[in-house]
Structure formats: C-alpha cells, structure tokens
Amino acid sequence: MEAKLVTPRRRQEWPSGWRLAATAALVLALAAVVALVATWRPAMAPVTPPPPSSFDRSEIARGAGLAHLGYCAVCHSAPGGAAFAGGLDLKTPFGDVYSTNITPDAETGIGRWSQPAFVRAMRQGVARNGAHLYPAFPYDHFSEASEGDLRALYAFLMTRVPVRAPPHTNHLIPPLGFRPLLAGWKLLFLRPRPVEADSRRSAEWNRGRYLVESLSHCGGCHAPRNALGAEERAHGLTGGWSEGWYAPPLDATSPAARVWTVERMDAYLRTGLSLSHAAAAGPMGPVTRELSAAPPGDVHAIAVYVSSLMAGAPASRAETPGQDRAAAAAKAYPQGAVLFAGACAGCHGPGAPMMLEGRPALSLGTPLYEDGPRDTLQIMLRGLNKPVGRAGPYMPPFSDSFSDAQLAEIGAYLRARYTDRAPWPGELTREAAKARKEGAS
Amino acid sequence: MTTLIVNGVRQTVDADPATPLLYVLRNDLELNAAKFGCGLGQCGACTVLVDGQPVFSCLLPLAAVANRPVRTVEGLGSPDRLSPVQAAFEAEQAAQCGYCIPGMMMRAQALLERTTRPTEAELRTHMSVNLCRCGTHMRILRAVRRAAVVMGGGVQNATEPVSTLAAPPERSA
Numbered sequence: 028m029e030a031k032l033v034t035p036r037r038r039q040e041w042p043s044g045w046r047l048a049a050t051a052a053l054v055l056a057l058a059a060v061v062a063l064v065a066t067w068r069p070a071m072a073p074v075t076p077p078p079p080s081s082f083d084r085s086e087i088a089r090g091a092g093l094a095h096l097g098y099c100a101v102c103h104s105a106p107g108g109a110a111f112a113g114g115l116d117l118k119t120p121f122g123d124v125y126s127t128n129i130t131p132d133a134e135t136g137i138g139r140w141s142q143p144a145f146v147r148a149m150r151q152g153v154a155r156n157g158a159h160l161y162p163a164f165p166y167d168h169f170s171e172a173s174e175g176d177l178r179a180l181y182a183f184l185m186t187r188v189p190v191r192a193p194p195h196t197n198h199l200i201p202p203l204g205f206r207p208l209l210a211g212w213k214l215l216f217l218r219p220r221p222v223e224a225d226s227r228r229s230a231e232w233n234r235g236r237y238l239v240e241s242l243s244h245c246g247g248c249h250a251p252r253n254a255l256g257a258e259e260r261a262h263g264l265t266g267g268w269s270e271g272w273y274a275p276p277l278d279a280t281s282p283a284a285r286v287w288t289v290e291r292m293d294a295y296l297r298t299g300l301s302l303s304h305a306a307a308a309g310p311m312g313p314v315t316r317e318l319s320a321a322p323p324g325d326v327h328a329i330a331v332y333v334s335s336l337m338a339g340a341p342a343s344r345a346e347t348p349g350q351d352r353a354a355a356a357a358k359a360y361p362q363g364a365v366l367f368a369g370a371c372a373g374c375h376g377p378g379a380p381m382m383l384e385g386r387p388a389l390s391l392g393t394p395l396y397e398d399g400p401r402d403t404l405q406i407m408l409r410g411l412n413k414p415v416g417r418a419g420p421y422m423p424p425f426s427d428s429f430s431d432a433q434l435a436e437i438g439a440y441l442r443a444r445y446t447d448r449a450p451w452p453g454e455l456t457r458e459a460a461k462a463r464k465e466g467a468s
Numbered sequence: 469m470t471t472l473i474v475n476g477v478r479q480t481v482d483a484d485p486a487t488p489l490l491y492v493l494r495n496d497l498e499l500n501a502a503k504f505g506c507g508l509g510q511c512g513a514c515t516v517l518v519d520g521q522p523v524f525s526c527l528l529p530l531a532a533v534a535n536r537p538v539r540t541v542e543g544l545g546s547p548d549r550l551s552p553v554q555a556a557f558e559a560e561q562a563a564q565c566g567y568c569i570p571g572m573m574m575r576a577q578a579l580l581e582r583t584t585r586p587t588e589a590e591l592r593t594h595m596s597v598n599l600c601r602c603g604t605h606m607r608i609l610r611a612v613r614r615a616a617v618v619m620g621g622g623v624q625n626a627t628e629p630v631s632t633l634a635a636p637p638e639r640s641a
Binding site for chain 1: 485486487488507508509510518519521522523524526527528529530531532589593597
C-alpha cells in the first residue's frame with residue numbers, strides 16, 4: 028500500500044475582505060457594548076412624595092429666591108399652562124425639546140424623586156430613572172451650584188402644587204432621540220468646575236459671579252456655542268444667540284453707547300428698564316420679570332459682577348453722545364423717514380408723550396449699536412414687554428404692519444439717525460426675513 | 469396721490485404718505501367705524517384688517533399699505549345684511565358706549581377667519597390686545613363665541629354655553 032502524504036485538511040479560510048469586515052463588526056459590537064455600559068446610569072429608587080410639612084420653611088423660602096434667580100418657571104411653564112408643569116417647546120437647532128413637569132406630582136412630575144436624585148439631575152443631567160437629559164436644560168451651569176442651594180431648590184419644588192401634566196414627545200433630528208448619545212456629548216463638553224472665590228474681590232462680587240456662572244446661567248445666551256450646541260465658556264460672555272435674538276457681549280467688547288454702572292444694571296435687571304439704555308427685549312423680558320421677584324441683594328450682586336466685566340468696554344472710557352441726525356437720515360433713507368413719521372414718532376419722536384414721561388431716546392439703546400441689525404429688527408417685529416411693576420406704554424408688534432423691505436428701510440434709517448456708526452453691512456431685507464422666521468414662536 | 473384697496477374697492481387719496489391709515493379712512497374715505505382711542509397702538513380702537521391681519525391703523529402709514537387689501541367694519545356687511553360677527557355683537561348687545569366695538573369686531577373677525585374652532589384661551593389671548601373701558605368684556609366674549617358657532621366650529625372649552633337662540637330684533641325697512 029502506498030503511503031500517501033496526506034495534507035492535513037486546511038481550516039476553511041475566509042477571503043481576507045470578509046475577515047476584515049468580521050473583525051470590524053466584532054470591534055464595533057464590543058465598542059457599542061462598552062459605550063452602553065459606560066453611558067448607563069442607574070435608576071434611583073422612587074420615594075413616597077415627601078409631605079410639604081417635612082421641609083424647613085426658611086429653606087423653602089431660600090429655594091423660592093433661588094428659583095427666581097434661575098428663572099426655572101420661564102422654561103418649565105407653557106404659555107397658559109400651570110407654573111412648573113412643563114410643556115414649553117424649546118426650539119433648538121437639533122429639533123424641538125419640551126420642558127418637563129417639575130411639580131411634585133407623583134405620576135407625571137418629580138414627586139417620587141429623592142433629594143439625591145434631584146441633585147444628580149441638576150449636576151449631571153441624569154433623570155431619576157437613569158435617562159440622560161438634553162442640555163437644553165443647562166446642567167452645564169447648574170453643576171456649579173452648591174449642594175446647599177440645590178437642596179433649597181428641592182425643598183421649594185417639592186412644596187409646590189402638584190399638577191398632573193404628562194410629558195410631551197420631543198421631535199429631534201434622528202438619531203438624537205437616542206438618549207445614550209448624550210453621554211458622549213457630556214464626555215466631550217461637561218466640565219463641572221466649582222466657582223472658586225476670588226479673594227481680591229468683595230464678597231458681593233463673588234456672590235454675583237457664583238450666581239452668573241451657576242443658577243442664573245447668563246452664558247446660556249450670552250456666550251457662543253459650537254456646532255454640537257455646547258457653550259464655549261473659555262472666553263467668557265462674548266455674545267451669543269437665543270430664540271432668534273442676539274444676546275450682546277457682556278465684556279470689554281460690549282457695544283453699548285452708555286456705560287453700565289452697577290446702579291443702571293441693577294435697575295435694568297430688577298425692572299426691565301434702564302433709563303440710560305432701553306427696555307429689556309426678547310428673552311430678557313422673562314429674565315427681568317423673574318429677577319424682579321428675586322432677593323434684591325442677590326440681583327445687586329449680579330449687577331456688581333456683570334458691570335465689572337464690562338469695565339473695559341468703550342463706553343467706560345467715553346460715552347457716545349446722543350445723536351439725532353434727522354435731516355441726514357431722511358436724505359439717505361427717505362422711505363424710512365416717512366414710515367418712522369407715521370408709525371414710530373408718536374411714541375419715539377421728540378415731544379411725544381412717552382418721551383416726556385422720561386423713556387430713553389433711541390440713541391441710548393444698545394441694539395442700534397450692535398454689529399448686526401438682528402435685535403433692532405426683532406424689536407420692531409415682536410414689540411417689547413412692559414417694564415415690571417409699573418403701568419406704562421408697551422411697544423406693540425409690527426410684524427403684520429410692515430413687509431421685510433419696509434422693516435429694512437426703517438432699520439437703516441434708525442441706524443443713520445440715532446448712531447454715529449456706519450450702515451449695517453449685508454442685505455437688510457434678507458436679514459428682516461431671517462429675523463421674522465427665526466424669532467417666530 | 470396714493471391708491472389703496474379698501475373693502476374691495478380701489479380708492480385714490482391725496483394725503484401725505486406718512487399719514488396713518490386711520491386718518492385716511494376717516495377723513496378721506498369717510499369710513500368712520502375705526503376710532504382714534506390713543507394714537508399710540510395701546511388700545512386697539514383703530515383695529516382694521518390689512519391682508520387678513522389685525523393691525524393698529526393709527527400706527528400704519530399710508531405709504532406702507534401699498535396694494536394690501538384693507539377691510540373695515542363697513543366692509544363686513546350692511547345694516548340689511550349683517551355679517552355673523554356683526555349679528556352676534558348685536559344679539560348679545562355687546563356695546564355700551566360702543567367706542568371699542570369696531571376694533572373688537574375686526575379683531576374677532578381675524579381670529580375666526582384663521583380658525584373655526586378656537587379654544588377659550590386662544591379667544592381671550594387674541595382679544596386681550598383691545599381695551600374696553602366700559603367693562604362689557606363678558607358680552608363681547610359671548611358675541612365672539614356666538615359668531616364662532618355660526619361661522620363654523622364654536623369655541624373649545626368655552627367658559628359659558630353659547631346661546632344662538634335669541635334672534636336679532638326685527639328692523640323696520
């Protein structure tokens with residue numbers, strides 16, 4: 028019998044392309060498992076809703092003041108809805124996110140949240156059941172609030188009237204509805220850094236800085252955001268966008284024509300009107316309404332801090348004198364002059380009742396001095412809120428009265444008449460159309 | 469000379485382009501329903517419809533109107549043929565001094581052309597822009613709810629049941 032050299036049967040080999048694909052798939056699957064494990068947060072056990080009598084009254088009162096300083100009710104209440112019951116549609120570049128019910132309702136609110144669960148939500152953006160929360164809820168700021176303040180807020184919220192209001196469904200661009208992705212966002216961008224006191228500054232200044240950085244989250248509007256919606260906090264309050272409005276810089280690049288002294292800033296924050304500037308516009312309306320109910324000492328502290336940030340601004344060196352170059356502006360923008368005479372002069376013109384009442388001239392307000400026309404256009408489109416706590420005229424909206432081209436004419440006329448700045452660059456009619464679209468509620 | 473379309477009719481007026489539409493309607497066209505209440509866009513007595521939207525005609529310069537259709541109370545109907553809103557305001561006797569009423573009617577007309585079934589909350593928010601000093605607000609709201617029923621769907625969550633029983637009184641020819 029011949030001895031055959033028998034080649035051992037070779038293991039079935041896959042083609043190299045298939046092997047690469049299989050390895051990649053395995054690596055991806057392992058990575059996904061690791062990611063899901065890393066992003067998973069435990070649910071915290073639900074508790075029996077604590078009775079309001081179990082909370083210390085002074086802590087509740089402190090929490091009420093902090094809730095005003097953080098304007099919780101502004102986002103967590105829908106128009107016409109109950110306070111803190113949620114349901115407000117926050118339009119973000121990533122889709123619509125609805126605010127949640129933070130009344131102590133056991134089924135639809137936070138009634139079954141323990142205090143540690145609440146603190147974790149505020150600090151890390153994780154709900155009681157372990158779900159990640161969208162950073163439309165500014166936990167990147169609230170993470171810097173003190174434990175004591177968060178406990179006081181918990182006491183306040185858990186003693187509100189429970190309201191049954193089931194959550195709305197968010198409408199986000201896919202796949203952003205998949206909440207574990209937020210863990211990746213947090214890994215990249217959530218950097219809790221407790222606000223440390225600056226010993227060279229007064230206690231009041233430090234209190235203001237603590238509030239601005241944490242609960243009052245000014246940077247949420249007044250700082251720029253990157254493409255993934257994370258606030259760029261490294262350079263401070265250099266200006267940002269919110270709900271179609273431009274929130275101007277609150278630092279040395281402030282375009283304001285008048286200096287923001289502590290007194291002026293304090294008056295503005297508490298009443299929604301600075302007689303040396305203008306009325307609070309757009310999203311600042313609800314902010315100043317809330318701050319008008321906050322502890323005055325804390326609002327003053329914020330004014331001390333924010334005005335100090337703008338100490339290097341041009342207005343601090345020399346305030347721009349008020350202008351009224353009516354003839355030159357009418358020559359450059361005759362249609363704007365006609366429209367102003369018929370629509371605006373009744374309140375804003377010299378000798379108008381509102382001006383005799385002491386309201387600031389248009390040459391004082393910051394919007395006309397900003398680099399772009401957005402805020403001027405939005406004010407014309409939407410009108411203004413009434414100042415807090417005083418009867419008086421309010422500016423009605425003109426969105427139905429004027430076309431985009433007419434708004435552009437008036438805007439250019441105002442810039443020429445009331446400021447010493449060059450005309451705004453760009454196509455103003457297109458800017459008006461953008462403002463109309465982006466500020467629509 | 470400026471041309472504008474008022475209640476479906478093309479009109480030509482000789483007025484300064486900055487003149488607010490309210491004065492043009494009353495002085496040049498003798499359409500006196502719209503009233504001067506404040507001249508500051510605060511009270512709504514001057515409310516008319518421009519391109520279907522309610523606006524303060526005291527703050528709308530003639531130059532801004534262009535060819536956007538303007539509608540006033542006179543264009544809603546006539547004494548012999550009242551529109552649903554007019555008939556409802558009459559049936560509910562919603563006027564006391566009557567000064568705010570034309571503005572109220574035009575504001576209501578805008579709402580009911582936009583939606584046939586407003587909610588009570590929408591109705592109140594929409595009408596809250598116009599002021600009434602006599603205090604006939606409840607009758608005005610009843611009138612708008614009645615008009616909503618006649619024009620289509622009625623008001624959702626109405627705080628009062630809507631009456632459509634009492635017919636307007638017979639008018640002599």
